[in-house]
Amino acid sequence: VTMVGSAGAAINDTAGDGATTVTWSADKIYDSIEAAKLAVTNSLINGAAGTLDTLNELAAALGNDPSFAATIATQIANRVRFDAAQTLSSPQKAQALANIGAVGAADVGDTERNFAADYAAAKV
Structure with a gap:
């Protein structure tokens, strides 16, 4: 001391x-x-991993977007749902169909008509 x-x-x-x-x-x-x-x-x-252990690295990983939460919420909302009904605009429907390689009901034709019965009746 x-x-x-x-x-x-x-x-x-x-x-x-x-x-x-x-x-x-x-x-x-x-x-x-x-x-x-x-x-x-x-x-x-x-x-945290060495690449995400500073605020600067975290900001860069989030795209330096100060509205990241709103941005990601908007992006998630713009996804086609498969677990619930969803309302889509015509351009959104066209894009969704193109993304999965499908066609719309209008392109398929009359889905209510029984073409097998028509064929059987025509054979008689």
Whole structure:
């Protein structure tokens, strides 16, 4: 323990965080701050991959889009559903059909007519 001047506090690097009658050396204070910074950083990144452990890397991964949540919600809403009914505009229907290589009901013809019965009747 070393005294700093007659009215100063003693430097004691073994003193706890709550000590009020002694102080740490500059090196101990620096090391303590560095350890705290590392602990906060590790807590923030929580094991994230090295390519996603900074805010800049996260922003880049999200396309630097400040409205990312709204953008992705819009993109999800523009998907054709297969689990529920959906209302689509004519251009959306045409694009959906083209995407899956299908044709519309109007292109198929009369789906209610029994062509097998017509064929059987025509054979008589």
